[in-house]
Amino acid sequence: MSQYEMIYAKISDMICDAKDLEPEALTPDTTLPALELDSLDYVELMVLAKREFSVTLTAEMFIQNPHMTLRELCQAIEKQMAG
Numbered sequence: 001m002s003q004y005e006m007i008y009a010k011i012s013d014m015i016c017d018a019k020d021l022e023p024e025a026l027t028p029d030t031t032l033p034a035l036e037l038d039s040l041d042y043v044e045l046m047v048l049a050k051r052e053f054s055v056t057l058t059a060e061m062f063i064q065n066p067h068m069t070l071r072e073l074c075q076a077i078e079k080q081m082a083g
Helices: 003-019 039-053 059-064 070-082
Strands: none
Touching (some): 003 039, 003 070, 039 059
């Protein structure tokens, strides 16, 4: 499993748990707005990224990229991990 796939799996699991979705409901091209995430969900994403991947996601990143896809989110995490 690639690093990207590991990140995608953890992020997808968190979103599925938070939104009571089946994993098949998500694709890498699913946008965060389509998931109807609330502010608490975004905070959970930030905490998960810090705990699992030792990277910092900011509210500004989500605000500046309002139509971010799951793929773009995972790539941003992967890029930070690479340093």
